[in-house]
Amino acid sequence: MSSRPLSPHLQVYRPQLTSALSILHRMTGVINALGTALLTWWLVAAAAGPAAFATVQGFLGSPVGYVLLAGWSLTVFYHLCNGIRHLFWDAGYGFELANVYRSGIAVLVVAALLTAGAWGAGLALL
Amino acid sequence: MTSMRSPMARARGLGSAKDGTTHWWAQRLSALALIPLVVWFVASMVAMTGADYVTVRAWIGSPLVAGLLILLIATVFYHAHLGLQVVVEDYVHHEATKFGAIIAIKALAIVLSLTGVLAVLSILFGA
Numbered sequence: 001m002s003s004r005p006l007s008p009h010l011q012v013y014r015p016q017l018t019s020a021l022s023i024l025h026r027m028t029g030v031i032n033a034l035g036t037a038l039l040t041w042w043l044v045a046a047a048a049g050p051a052a053f054a055t056v057q058g059f060l061g062s063p064v065g066y067v068l069l070a071g072w073s074l075t076v077f078y079h080l081c082n083g084i085r086h087l088f089w090d091a092g093y094g095f096e097l098a099n100v101y102r103s104g105i106a107v108l109v110v111a112a113l114l115t116a117g118a119w120g121a122g123l124a125l126l
Numbered sequence: 127m128t129s130m131r132s133p134m135a136r137a138r139g140l141g142s143a144k145d146g147t148t149h150w151w152a153q154r155l156s157a158l159a160l161i162p163l164v165v166w167f168v169a170s171m172v173a174m175t176g177a178d179y180v181t182v183r184a185w186i187g188s189p190l191v192a193g194l195l196i197l198l199i200a201t202v203f204y205h206a207h208l209g210l211q212v213v214v215e216d217y218v219h220h221e222a223t224k225f226g227a228i229i230a231i232k233a234l235a236i237v238l239s240l241t242g243v244l245a246v247l248s249i250l251f252g253a
Contacts, residue, residue, distance in 0.1 A: 026213060033206040039199070040242045046182055047245035053179045073168070080164055083157050090154055118168060122175040 021104050025082045028075035035072040073118055078111040149208060156205035163198045183249055192250040196243050203239035207231050 013019065045056040059065045085103050088094045094103055129136060140146045174185065185191055210231045218224040 026209075029206075029209045030213060033210055036202055036206060036238060039202075040238045040245075043186070043195075043199075043242050043245040046179070046186060047248045050179045053182070076164065076168065080161065084161065087154065087157060118172050122172045125173070125175040 017104050018100055021082060021107065025079060025086070028079040028082075031072070031075045032079055035068075035076070038068070038072070070115075070119070074111065074115045077114040077118075078107070081107040081111045081114075149211075153205065153208045153212075156201050156208065159197075159201050160205055163194065163201060166194060167198055186246060186249045187252070189250065192246050195246045199239050199242040199246070203235040203242075207235035 042056055042060075045052040060069060085094070085107055088103075094100065138146075143149070170185070170191075174182065177185070186195065211228050214224055214227045214231065218227055
């Protein structure tokens, strides 16, 4: 059972943008799921009182907090954009190979721009 | 094309997973609902950068925001647990471990979402 080969044979595949974005969608989904704990903590702290809220805000404002928020915002925007790409496929659109590559590059560009835009706007408010 | 499935199996349309397209469809519908909810939430978080405790409480405590937050929390955890379940089903091949992991994911999603919803409600009702 355990020695039976599994399909697809990833090790004999040449890495492609299509397959890379596909596994990235799953990986960012898992990271986003982990990040929801941060959302719960933030809401619970806001409900608990000023001291608990100051703790969570202090953590989010620390270097570790910035790295987590930067990473999480990028994975959320990527999963959002690529998720919309998947919904178009589910509806039967965009399957031509050239379009699959075009939409894939568009997802990467838009996700990067949204992340940069969100941080630019947020940091301008500080 | 010759079908390898029995007429009854085709009529039921449930496939080998025994629940048909239910899981797939629920994942797509929750994804669709999350598009506006996530865009709203991220935009709100950006707009509230540096906001103090009183401002954040006032924001969460308005009925519209509290309602949208509860919708966001419920949909996010529902969508996340559906996705994590598929990841476990794809990569965990030991039956007992798979079963335990899926139950743990469901339990965690319920606990975290319920906690988040209650936090929002307690702020809304001024506790």
